[in-house]
Amino acid sequence: MTDFVATHRLTHEATMKMLAAGVAKADEIGVKISLAVCDQSCQLLGYLVMDGARFFAGRTTTKKAMTAASQRLATGYAPPENAISMQIRMDGDFTNVRGGFPIIVDGQVIGGIGAGGASQEEDVIVAKAALAALGLPEAN
Amino acid sequence: MTDFVATHRLTHEATMKMLAAGVAKADEIGVKISLAVCDQSCQLLGYLVMDGARFFAGRTTTKKAMTAASQRLATGYAPPENAISMQIRMDGDFTNVRGGFPIIVDGQVIGGIGAGGASQEEDVIVAKAALAALGLPEAN
Amino acid sequence: MTDFVATHRLTHEATMKMLAAGVAKADEIGVKISLAVCDQSCQLLGYLVMDGARFFAGRTTTKKAMTAASQRLATGYAPPENAISMQIRMDGDFTNVRGGFPIIVDGQVIGGIGAGGASQEEDVIVAKAALAALGLPEAN
Amino acid sequence: MTDFVATHRLTHEATMKMLAAGVAKADEIGVKISLAVCDQSCQLLGYLVMDGARFFAGRTTTKKAMTAASQRLATGYAPPENAISMQIRMDGDFTNVRGGFPIIVDGQVIGGIGAGGASQEEDVIVAKAALAALGLPEAN
Numbered sequence: 242m243t244d245f246v247a248t249h250r251l252t253h254e255a256t257m258k259m260l261a262a263g264v265a266k267a268d269e270i271g272v273k274i275s276l277a278v279c280d281q282s283c284q285l286l287g288y289l290v291m292d293g294a295r296f297f298a299g300r301t302t303t304k305k306a307m308t309a310a311s312q313r314l315a316t317g318y319a320p321p322e323n324a325i326s327m328q329i330r331m332d333g334d335f336t337n338v339r340g341g342f343p344i345i346v347d348g349q350v351i352g353g354i355g356a357g358g359a360s361q362e363e364d365v366i367v368a369k370a371a372l373a374a375l376g377l378p379e380a381n
Numbered sequence: 382m383t384d385f386v387a388t389h390r391l392t393h394e395a396t397m398k399m400l401a402a403g404v405a406k407a408d409e410i411g412v413k414i415s416l417a418v419c420d421q422s423c424q425l426l427g428y429l430v431m432d433g434a435r436f437f438a439g440r441t442t443t444k445k446a447m448t449a450a451s452q453r454l455a456t457g458y459a460p461p462e463n464a465i466s467m468q469i470r471m472d473g474d475f476t477n478v479r480g481g482f483p484i485i486v487d488g489q490v491i492g493g494i495g496a497g498g499a500s501q502e503e504d505v506i507v508a509k510a511a512l513a514a515l516g517l518p519e520a521n
Numbered sequence: 522m523t524d525f526v527a528t529h530r531l532t533h534e535a536t537m538k539m540l541a542a543g544v545a546k547a548d549e550i551g552v553k554i555s556l557a558v559c560d561q562s563c564q565l566l567g568y569l570v571m572d573g574a575r576f577f578a579g580r581t582t583t584k585k586a587m588t589a590a591s592q593r594l595a596t597g598y599a600p601p602e603n604a605i606s607m608q609i610r611m612d613g614d615f616t617n618v619r620g621g622f623p624i625i626v627d628g629q630v631i632g633g634i635g636a637g638g639a640s641q642e643e644d645v646i647v648a649k650a651a652l653a654a655l656g657l658p659e660a661n
Numbered sequence: 662m663t664d665f666v667a668t669h670r671l672t673h674e675a676t677m678k679m680l681a682a683g684v685a686k687a688d689e690i691g692v693k694i695s696l697a698v699c700d701q702s703c704q705l706l707g708y709l710v711m712d713g714a715r716f717f718a719g720r721t722t723t724k725k726a727m728t729a730a731s732q733r734l735a736t737g738y739a740p741p742e743n744a745i746s747m748q749i750r751m752d753g754d755f756t757n758v759r760g761g762f763p764i765i766v767d768g769q770v771i772g773g774i775g776a777g778g779a780s781q782e783e784d785v786i787v788a789k790a791a792l793a794a795l796g797l798p799e800a801n
Contacts, residue, residue: 257684261677284719290673290706291673292670292672295452296451297448297471300470301470304470325469328469328470333469333472336470385675387667388670391572391664392572392663393544394664396569396570397544404537422702422704424576425568425570425579428568429566430565430567432531432532576703576727577751578731581750613750
């Protein structure tokens with residue numbers, strides 16, 4: 242038992258890399274999305290709305306990053322019949338829509354990345370491309 | 382790659398025309414409704430409650446305008462089984478009830494118009510009449 | 522003692538007249554404002570943002586209409602040293618900025634009109650013009 | 662009298678340029694800041710927190726961008742004795758702290774940029790560097 246545990250923080254260089262890589266992938270596959278990066282406490286570190294992205298997508302995207310960082314899982318893992326109850330229980334910040342991934346360094350979740358505004362399959366491709374910019378593995 | 386994209390803003394003359402045309406149509410078909418007009422960022426530009434309209438209709442109406450402006454689609458497009466989850470995910474501002482239409486100029490969505498308080502069919506008739514006052518086509 | 526008191530409600534025709542008259546006066550004196558009309562319960566009946574008006578003005582304008590309807594006085598009546606305390610006490614909806622007037626019919630306050638976004642003197646001119654469209658006297 | 666007014670939207674390329682230029686300037690002068698970019702309706706388009714920046718700075722920074730976009734002025738313009746009342750009146754989103762600038766294209770305000778977390782003088786330097794990345798003039 243110790244008082245402190247060594248961990249890592251995401252730098253803004255990392256956040257900017259993720260935003261840039263996500264936008265590049267979105268451009269490549271021809272979609273307009275928004276991107277959000279949050280820290281291990283689910284607080285926003287970076288955010289970007291592509292021109293032409295849906296206004297509400299920004300809200301969903303932030304929730305994807307928060308959900309992945311909190312739950313330490315890629316979003317979309319919950320049984321569909323549980324989703325609405327979980328959304329309400331977590332004050333509206335939980336989402337079961339795919340496109341969010343935890344950011345894992347040395348076995349610890351230090352944040353989350355979310356992409357939203359296209360189809361769930363496309364959102365996943367964009368979020369994975371953002372994560373790959375850091376050379377990190379995907380969670381499940 | 383550019384820093385700026387040319388677009389249009391809705392003037393208050395246009396907003397007033399839409400409110401007046403919506404009320405005229407509501408009077409013609411004998412319903413009491415509320416009307417809301419928002420900009421491309423889902424912020425309210427104009428609002429009118431007809432005397433005799435239901436109090437809660439004002440809330441729904443604003444959400445119809447916001448949803449159409451954000452999603453770039455006429456409201457009511459989502460599969461019914463997704464609607465409640467989407468409402469929570471978009472912080473209560475999404476609605477799947479018909480009566481909201483995007484305002485499209487030169488192929489770009491620059492806002493939304495919503496009508497609410499009567500039946501969905503009647504709300505659609507009123508919202509379309511408001512949109513027609515600007516000589517604009519309806520989105521699907 | 523009776524159970525009910527006869528009163529009046531503002532119709533949407535009246536609300537539209539006020540919005541139109543306020544805009545016409547704003548155009549005449551060359552300012553960009555927003556206008557709000559509320560009922561005797563401080564609930565929004567009509568709202569219009571002129572193109573070019575400041576975004577935050579919409580919030581202030583609504584508070585002017587609410588304050589006038591609630592307090593049954595033209596806004597700006599409070600001693601300046603009391604204003605902040607009153608703003609907090611009334612959950613942020615009270616304002617001491619001029620440009621709001623109660624709408625008085627047969628000696629009863631049935632709503633409020635507010636104009637905002639220009640100087641206080643100009644806001645007052647616009648709000649009075651809106652009120653005059655109904656042929657009503659100004660409060661104090 | 663027209664229904665539509667031509668204007669511009671900020672692209673995400675422009676937003677990314679501003680974030681990158683702001684961070685570069687902050688690095689150069691040795692401060693840790695957060696940056697926010699919003700559109701003409703005060704809605705967030707981009708956001709970045711530098712590693713080491715104060716948590717609350719993110720909130721202030723967003724308000725600087727919103728205030729500049731709404732009021733069409735660099736932040737800090739209000740007489741100090743009015744600031745608290747204005748903060749409440751504008752629902753907490755107004756700030757009188759320097760470090761926010763409107764983004765002006767062809768004479769129209771199409772958004773705002775804010776920097777926060779260092780001294781006001783340093784925040785101003787960072788925000789101006791972000792704005793300069795677009796080759797735009799500063800407001801007042």
